[in-house]
Amino acid sequence: VEAAELTAAAVVRDAAAAIEAAETPPTLEALAARAGYSPFHVLRLFKAQTGLTPRGYADAVRARRLADAVAEGAGVAEAAFAAGYGSLRGAYAAAGGITPGRARRGGAGETITAAFAECPFGPLLVGATARGVCFLGFAGPREALLADLRRRYPNATIIADDAALADHVAAVLAFIERPRGGLALPLDLQGTAFQKRVWDALRRIPPGETRSYSEIAAALGRPAAVRAVAAACARNPVALAVPCHRVVGKDGGLHGYRWGLPRKRALLAAEAGAGD
Template sequence: MTTTVATVATAVAPVAPDEAEELWRAVVERRPLDDRSFFYGVTSTRIVCRPGCPSRRPARANVRFFDTVDAARTAGYRPCKRCRPDEPAGQGVRACLERACHRLATEEEEPSLAALAAEAGLSPAHFQRVFKAGVGVSPKGYARAARATRLKAALNRGERVTDAIYEAGFGGPAPAHAVAREHLGMPPSAWRAGGAGQVIRHAQADSDLGRVLVAATARGLCDIAFGDDDEALRAGLRARFPKATLEPADDSFAEAVAAVLALIEQPARGLDLPLDVQGTLFQRRVWDALRAIPAGETVSYAEVAARIGRPNATRAVAGACAANRLAVAVPCHRVVAADGGLSGYRWGPDRKRALLDREAEGRDAENMDSAPAGEGVHRGSLHPSAKVG
């Protein structure tokens, strides 16, 4: 007995009263500390836990603090099977986020933030921060996007608009219309009708990568596509919006076309025009990650997956890149295979290689930063190389 007490005494790191109080508050609130890694053991059960463990809160008198799990083991404690302090911390976080995402995406009644946080063993405020850091949006935003995806699927199956709204989990038409405009770019009835009632302006122009189609809804650019045949480009747009009104653009659209052509010539300049991005939550997260890749750099599909917190979703990332409809503006051409190979590109590998070569040259150019900000964009008229048809 005496030997055991001595072993415990040497394993427990001395903790000042003020620090012990701070650690105990972290245990009570089930949150890790940003500047202090620690674990706590419960003398009545001889179990060691992380501060965020969802298990029942122990009595303060029964808690001992440790700097490492090994120190707790030396003192005779075994790792908790719920929070698994002996495993890398990220694994537990990912599991919590995956469970929360599954509930938000599948449950008919949206679970509350408090319920999700309690299941994860965290305070609501801390869970909100962890979720947004790991998923990229708040739990509320994720739930909205999940309902939008269900709404889109129901409408595509031909369900009546009212039935689709309630099947997707909305409480009524008003919130459904707000989410549909954000994620589908149009009201549910218009989406079900193939874009009926929507007006999409479009124009074709010459670029040094072939003909390019530029199309826009009232919300912003919805399509930038390369091709060799104007009729095929228009047919592709019509296939996306079979019942929308496609209007050839007038001169007021010339500035947008010129900006797109300037972007193709100098991708590093960016595009200061609104985009009407229509896709699932996952696709939008991938596309946001693509827009954060600087011109002149490339990343692999696996790297993109890691950046959005989904390291096992490499194939899904490739699918999102393939679904991109805004060439160069959403630079999916900057994503390559793990071995550096070009991999696929909706508008052809030759164009992908040309864009990457152009960006590499621009990155290496010594006078790149000295170019006038407005050079290449001719407001009120088409780019000199443009020929709208």
């Protein structure tokens, strides 16, 4: 059974990588040919481990590309067609109804204070406006983390001030050390209405527990919006504070954590452990 599970995980990882790398989503038949299985079997494996069909996963990837391009300053129409949408209507629907003006503001008029620290997973970057933490990233080179913050808020003024965010950074480090204690930070979450509903749902998942994409969609009263939930998870700007690491595949498998599956596994193991 263990060998079969490893084979299934490898098939799904390969299919997901193929979808991520392709400009045009590969067909189910093409993914099946790569795996050496029937299309039905690949579909079943993919859905069991991710909670999504390959098509749904591809839609989430495309929605993420659209959001990233708009955040970087591209026009909505340009970004939509570059991401593979055939119409602006489809792009707006995938983005949760985000409007062109709202998408392009990109932090205009905002001042974001940023602070770096070292954590067990590597460099940690916290960014905050006057209203609360708007960015939390880790486990990457400092330059890459800062570039991610600037990509999300291209029009904001970003200033470095470790002392100003010392309490926030200390809270994050304490959470990583003892995650069952939870992480309570003032947050300034900037996203679409649907994204915010998803992020709120993630914050309600207790430490030591997990939910699938489909369970979150059902809890929001949108059971058919599984791929939109996945896209919102991918756009989470505050790792750990909005615990997208607690979202797993329908079968409980670990998938799609941008900070790396080993770190997701470590966080979940620590949260499930005895103690606090």
